[in-house]
Amino acid sequence: MKAMLVLGKLITGFAWIMMLYNLMVPFAGNIAVVLNILFAMTILMHCFQTLIFHTMFKPLLPLKKSDYLQVFLFGVFSLLHYRKQVLDKQPQD
Numbered sequence: 001m002k003a004m005l006v007l008g009k010l011i012t013g014f015a016w017i018m019m020l021y022n023l024m025v026p027f028a029g030n031i032a033v034v035l036n037i038l039f040a041m042t043i044l045m046h047c048f049q050t051l052i053f054h055t056m057f058k059p060l061l062p063l064k065k066s067d068y069l070q071v072f073l074f075g076v077f078s079l080l081h082y083r084k085q086v087l088d089k090q091p092q093d
Contacts, residue, residue: 001084008077015042016073046072053079060086 019039026032053071057063061082071078 001080005077005081009074012074012077046075049075049079053082057082057086060089 015038019035019042022032022035023039027035050068050072053068054063061067067082071082
């Protein structure tokens with residue numbers, strides 16, 4: 001599971017780099033438009049995931065600004081990481 005989370009974060013980081021690069025030096029053709037739309041959707045979805053993170057994990061973990069940044073940048077892969085932290089912290093029955 002840990003390897004999958006790391007791979008997911010790497011792929012997400014690469015996607016962010018491509019979308020940001022496209023803002024500075026637009027790619028030729030329709031790919032630039034598609035990447036701009038994906039960039040806007042990514043920002044919206046990651047903001048929503050950060051809100052979910054705050055709502056669900058604030059009572060369970062001490063959160064820092066870097067935790068919120070992790071969730072904003074890597075989305076569901078960071079949410080799964082924090083979920084595992086919470087589950088590992090809970091006493092076993």
